[in-house]
Amino acid sequence: MYATEVEGKNLTLGVSGMLWEGSLVMVDQETGSLWSHLLGACMKGPLVGKELEVIPSLITDWKSWKARNAKGSLAWLPRSAIRYRSGSSRLDAGLGLGLVEEGESRIWDFGFLAAHPVINDKLAGRPLVVFFDLSAEAASIFSRLVDDQVLSFTFSENQCLDNETESSWDLQTGAALSGPMQGRQLTRLPGIISDGAAWETFHPKTTVWLPDEKP
């Protein structure tokens, strides 16, 4: 999910019909510049060198989304696919949730996330937590900084709690559901769901989270 305002210009992005290393290349209608879909960076044309801002988003199932966004709207056109459903096991498909922070990048594989639904981690010095709600195959990255306090989270008995206040947190929204933090909201970071191999190609210096890591 990208913001399309670049230097005061509103861009209309679309598919160029080109692939770069097997990955989609987008084109903007206004300048004809070519953009890497995975990097959100302009690779050729008048806007070369510019980057699109990633808008934090969440992939989850409709049931989860509508329960948490009752007033939300739905973009609709006749389906062009049928395969994207929760419970259809994308867990061994090589997908992961990646993040770029201050030039550093890391990816957390869905297969690992299924076994580790709450991962306290750090990237480029920023304390973050990766949440995975297995029921909806929904992966998110949030900052662990609330006010000036760095929280750490644990997952037990189907509940996510922070160790500092023992408040409970929603794995999909990052909102505190009960406890002293109730009503507070973790800041979602712009994680990107990507094929793991493609992520490693486009971020040659990426690190990959492995289950034996103890951050």
Place this chain on the structure above:
Amino acid sequence: MVETTSKPSVVKRMVRLVVLAVLSAAVAVPAALAISKWQDWQFRASESALSLAMTEHAISLENPPSPESFFPMQVVSRPPSVSDFPILSAEEAKGKIEDNELVLGVTINGESRAYPLNVLTGPDREVFNDQLGGRRIAATW
């Protein structure tokens, strides 16, 4: 006399024709072979140049993604961009989308919208241009 002079001339003509045919074949056949070989070589050369170019420009730690390492290939013709599609309320969405369908959801300045992955798939559907919470966005994943 007429007969003796005309006879050798017929034979001579035939000999000349045969020699000409043999000579033509001697030139034409190798030429055709050479042309076909050259074409084959040219095809292989262009193929190997392409694979060489792809190997040379393959992105890696030494050759990270950048405008210099950008070598895209046109695989389908460019489809029109998508900016016009119906926006349904949660009420209107009932009966259209099923509970287990995955959606790309976003909330900006208190406004939320979901884009079903089953709608956001295919060369002419990968990117939806939209406006939400006062911002212009491209819904894609």
